[in-house]
Each structure stands twice: as structure tokens, then as C-alpha cells.
Amino acid sequence: MTLIDEHAHAWTPGEARARFRSGVSGATAGTAAGHTQANLISVPADWAYDMLLFCQRNPKPCPVLDVTDAGSWTTPLAADADLRTDLPRYRVWEHGELVAEPTDVADVWRDDLVSFLIGCSFTFEWALTGAGVPMRHIEQGRNVSMYVTSRRCRPAGRLRGPMVVSMRPVPPEQLAAAIRESSLLPAVHGSPVHCGDPSGLGIADLSRPDFGDPVDAEPGDIPVFWACGVTPQAAVMASRPPFAITHAPGQMFVTDARDEQYRVA
Amino acid sequence: MTLIDEHAHAWTPGEARARFRSGVSGATAGTAAGHTQANLISVPADWAYDMLLFCQRNPKPCPVLDVTDAGSWTTPLAADADLRTDLPRYRVWEHGELVAEPTDVADVWRDDLVSFLIGCSFTFEWALTGAGVPMRHIEQGRNVSMYVTSRRCRPAGRLRGPMVVSMRPVPPEQLAAAIRESSLLPAVHGSPVHCGDPSGLGIADLSRPDFGDPVDAEPGDIPVFWACGVTPQAAVMASRPPFAITHAPGQMFVTDARDEQYRVA
Numbered sequence: 001m002t003l004i005d006e007h008a009h010a011w012t013p014g015e016a017r018a019r020f021r022s023g024v025s026g027a028t029a030g031t032a033a034g035h036t037q038a039n040l041i042s043v044p045a046d047w048a049y050d051m052l053l054f055c056q057r058n059p060k061p062c063p064v065l066d067v068t069d070a071g072s073w074t075t076p077l078a079a080d081a082d083l084r085t086d087l088p089r090y091r092v093w094e095h096g097e098l099v100a101e102p103t104d105v106a107d108v109w110r111d112d113l114v115s116f117l118i119g120c121s122f123t124f125e126w127a128l129t130g131a132g133v134p135m136r137h138i139e140q141g142r143n144v145s146m147y148v149t150s151r152r153c154r155p156a157g158r159l160r161g162p163m164v165v166s167m168r169p170v171p172p173e174q175l176a177a178a179i180r181e182s183s184l185l186p187a188v189h190g191s192p193v194h195c196g197d198p199s200g201l202g203i204a205d206l207s208r209p210d211f212g213d214p215v216d217a218e219p220g221d222i223p224v225f226w227a228c229g230v231t232p233q234a235a236v237m238a239s240r241p242p243f244a245i246t247h248a249p250g251q252m253f254v255t256d257a258r259d260e261q262y263r264v265a
Numbered sequence: 266m267t268l269i270d271e272h273a274h275a276w277t278p279g280e281a282r283a284r285f286r287s288g289v290s291g292a293t294a295g296t297a298a299g300h301t302q303a304n305l306i307s308v309p310a311d312w313a314y315d316m317l318l319f320c321q322r323n324p325k326p327c328p329v330l331d332v333t334d335a336g337s338w339t340t341p342l343a344a345d346a347d348l349r350t351d352l353p354r355y356r357v358w359e360h361g362e363l364v365a366e367p368t369d370v371a372d373v374w375r376d377d378l379v380s381f382l383i384g385c386s387f388t389f390e391w392a393l394t395g396a397g398v399p400m401r402h403i404e405q406g407r408n409v410s411m412y413v414t415s416r417r418c419r420p421a422g423r424l425r426g427p428m429v430v431s432m433r434p435v436p437p438e439q440l441a442a443a444i445r446e447s448s449l450l451p452a453v454h455g456s457p458v459h460c461g462d463p464s465g466l467g468i469a470d471l472s473r474p475d476f477g478d479p480v481d482a483e484p485g486d487i488p489v490f491w492a493c494g495v496t497p498q499a500a501v502m503a504s505r506p507p508f509a510i511t512h513a514p515g516q517m518f519v520t521d522a523r524d525e526q527y528r529v530a
Contacts, residue, residue, distance in 0.1 A: 049313060067322070183529050264449060264451050
């Protein structure tokens with residue numbers, strides 16, 4: 001899958017959401033530069049406590065930016081947005097099985113859905129870019145590479161599953177900046193969970209990501225792994241709640257919030 | 266109320282908990298130096314989602330360090346601890362009214378209680394001390410001053426209430442260090458919510474705190490206000506759940522965790 005549009009970085013968040021509402025889809029890495037992107041997971045109210053506790057117990061993959069009231073499709077993170085239509089593409093799940101990947105979910109929405117907006121690593125890419133760290137996937141016009149790992153999340157109620165990570169190849173001379181800058185953004189995954197040998201996370205082959213696109217590394221690049229907001233989606237696959245809606249990996253909700261506001265210092 | 270013991274800073278967390286279990290009580294500022302202290306709030310499982318959502322929506326006063334399963338009195342933050350006996354003093358609440366302040370709660374424990382351990386500003390005092398910021402209340406052998414403010418928390422379900430803050434007088438030349446060091450500890454309240462004129466938070470008289478002790482400032486000191494983990498207790502008073510147990514203000518749960526682990530960089 002390619003990025004949505006070569007000019008997407010200059011869109012305002014509202015322009016981006018309007019395009020997605022009209023049916024445009026694609027990976028949002030770099031879209032509406034400087035504005036916070038979020039993962040979406042909507043579950044029936046009966047599962048909301050388990051999901052919120054799962055997020056609290058696994059804050060690196062699941063940093064919660066907002067939780068809606070049951071049935072609501074609005075969020076203070078984007079005043080005029082409709083969570084049912086304003087993402088590029090969704091995934092609809094029944095009993096842990098993917099049943100559809102539509103560009104809006106108004107027709108399958110339920111009054112008992114509680115929606116979780118979870119921090120996305122696209123949010124710290126501005127900080128890494130500003131510190132001189134190249135973003136290989138954006139340079140190559142691709143979605144970031146994501147992998148299911150052998151690390152288990154701490155379970156919560158009925159929810160369990162593996163941690164999912166995103167990977168960016170980083171030149172050794174920029175490794176310190178990449179770690180430092182992402183550490184200052186704990187609300188959007190924070191510091192990496194692993195650097196170097198992918199087998200440490202049970203990843204056999206970097207060229208075959210579980211989600212997103214393969215990304216070409218330059219000679220000498222070190223693979224750096226950050227906890228990823230697709231993790232709740234993996235928990236849905238593993239734990240099989242009767243119904244759930246998520247974003248499609250890499251096709252995020254673009255908020256009006258500014259990335260800087262999540263920086264701790 | 267005075268601090269527990271002039272040698273309490275040198276106790277191990279296990280020694281501190283053993284003393285509290287045997288009935289010793291008092292303010293724990295400075296106890297088991299370098300180890301993380303936590304606020305306790307236990308509510309019936311029926312109220313747990315509202316409380317967890319309240320914490321998520323108000324992360325500065327209510328940073329969650331751990332949530333137990335219903336009925337459990339154990340936590341990974343202190344492997345051998347019993348949450349029913351190991352705090353210096355508790356408060357027991359019925360319908361928002363304080364009904365008892367015992368030194369253990371084993372006799373009123375319920376199988377449906379979910380316990381929240383919430384970060385405490387005592388945790389960043391080591392970092393401030395290390396950066397040269399004087400801790401006036403510890404020097405004076407007193408509990409920190411805490412105030413109910415005019416700022417409202419964002420409600421969640423049936424829970425609402427004011428933000429509570431702790432205040433430390435800081436010399437102007439140490440203000441930058443106090444802000445910088447606490448900012449790097451967002452899991453334990455993070456940066457101050459206000460500095461200077463207390464009327465900005467609706468506080469009429471610094472010498473009359475709502476919880477804890479008055480603390481003497483030195484000439485020129487600036488009052489610096491951090492969000493406080495007594496906030497959920499104020500929400501209990503305002504929202505009147507049928508039953509709740511909390512710590513007594515300033516008499517915290519001493520964990521085995523080390524303060525450094527909550528530092529982001």
C-alpha cells in the first residue's frame with residue numbers, strides 16, 4: 001500500500017478527514033504534519049473495562065489518548081470529526097475474525113460501542129525527523145513495517161495477546177537521537193522496546209511484516225522497534241470479543257491535537 | 266501530623282510495611298527513600314470502570330500505577346504486601362461520608378473491591394532533592410500541604426469532583442530545576458499545574474491546607490502546585506459511591522518499585 005498523496009503532509013487535519021470521509025484511503029504516515037494521529041478500537045460497552053484495563057497494564061503499546069462515552073462517535077481531539085466515517089479505512093471484526101474492510105462504518109455502528117483512541121508512532125516521527133533521523137518508509141512512499149512479536153501483553157479480564165511493534169531502520173549515528181526524542185513522548189509509545197537483532201522479539205524475517213509494507217534499510221542501519229497501537233487489534237484477534245471495529249493498520253485517525261502537546265519536557 | 270520516624274528514610278520498603286502492619290502510623294514523606302509511594306483507592310467492581318476512566322481522563326492528578334483484580338489485596342508493585350494491612354492509616358467511606366480511619370481494613374474488606382494504586386508526588390521529591398530543591402515540609406518534619414482547588418476534573422460516568430494539589434515552597438533560583446525534574450516523571454503527576462498566586466487555583470489561605478500540615482515558606486519562596494493523588498478521594502466525597510477505602514492523606518502505600526523506573530529520560 002502506498003501513502004495517500006504526495007502532498008498529504010501539507011493538508012490540515014480537517015482537510016485530511018474530509019478526503020477520507022469522501023472515500024479516499026491509504027497509509028497516513030506523514031499526513032497533516034505536526035498533528036497527532038491515533039489508532040481506533042471500538043468495542044461493546046460490556047468489554048470496555050477489560051479494554052481500558054488492558055491499555056493501563058500495557059501502556060507502551062496502548063497509550064490511551066481518549067475514550068468516548070458509549071455510542072458516541074465524537075471526541076474532543078477533533079471537534080467536528082465523526083469516528084464512523086473520517087478514517088481512511090476500517091476493519092470490522094466478529095468473534096476475532098476480520099469480516100470487512102470498509103471505508104466507513106456508519107452502517108454497522110452500534111449504540112453500545114465505546115471507542116478508544118490510542119497513541120500512534122507516527123506522532124513521534126516529526127520529533128525524530130527534526131533531530132535528523134531519516135524516516136526510510138516515508139522516503140520510500142510506503143507504510144511503516146509492523147510485526148507481531150513473541151512478547152505477551154499483560155492480560156486484563158478476557159483480553160490477552162501479543163505485543164505488536166513498528167520498525168524503523170536507523171543509522172547508528174542517529175540512534176541516540178531516535179531513542180532520546182521518542183522517550184520524551186511517552187503518551188505515544190515512548191522509547192523503543194528493542195533495538196537490533198529481530199530474533200530478540202521472535203521476528204524471523206524483517207522483509208515479511210505482518211502489517212504494512214517492507215521497508216528497505218541502508219547499509220549499516222539498525223532496526224529499531226517501538227511498541228505499536230495495532231496491539232489492541234491483535235488482542236481482538238486472540239481474545240475474540242463478539243464485535244469490534246478498528247482502523248486498518250497504517251490508516252489512522254488524524255486529530256486536531258498537535259504532537260508537541262504530548263512532549264513531556 | 267508528624268513524619269513517622271526520623272530514621273524512616275533508611276527503612277527498606279518491606280521494613281516500612283511491616284511497621285505499618287503492626288500499627289505504626291504517620292506521614293510517609295521521605296520514608297524508604299528512592300522507593301515509589303502510591304495513593305490507594307478501592308471501590309466496588311461496579312464502580313471500577315468509572316474510576317479507571319476518571320483516571321484516564323485526569324492523568325495529572327490520577328496517574329495509575331496498578332489496578333488489582335476484584336477482591337485481590339496483592340500487587341506486583343510489592344510482592345509480599347497486603348493492601349488491607351500495610352498502609353499506615355486508611356479512610357473508610359460510605360456514600361461519600363468518612364466513617365472510620367483505622368490502621369487496617371481487613372475487617373471491612375469486600376470480595377468485590379478493585380484497588381487502584383495511583384502515583385504520589387513523594388516519588389518526585391528524590392529527583393527534586395537531587396537537583397538541589399529544598400523540601401521544606403521534610404526539613405520541618407511535617408506532612409506536605411494539600412488543597413482542594415476550584416479546577417474541576419473531567420467527569421467519567423458517575424464520578425466527578427475537584428482537582429486536589431500538593432504545594433511545595435520553592436526558592437526562585439530552584440524553580441526551573443523543580444519544573445524540569447518533575448516533568449520527566451509524568452507517571453507520578455509530572456510538571457506542576459500552577460506556580461505562584463494561590464488564588465489562581467481558588468486557594469484562599471496557604472496556611473490552612475485541606476489535608477496535611479501547613480508548611481513554613483522562606484522569604485522569596487514561590488508556592489509550586491502539583492496535581493495530587495488525593496483527587497480520587499475528593500471524587501468519592503463528591504460522587505458518593507456506596508463504599509470505598511482510601512489511604513489517609515500523606516500516609517501512603519510504600520512499594521518495592523524504584524522511583525527511577527518512572528523517569529522517561
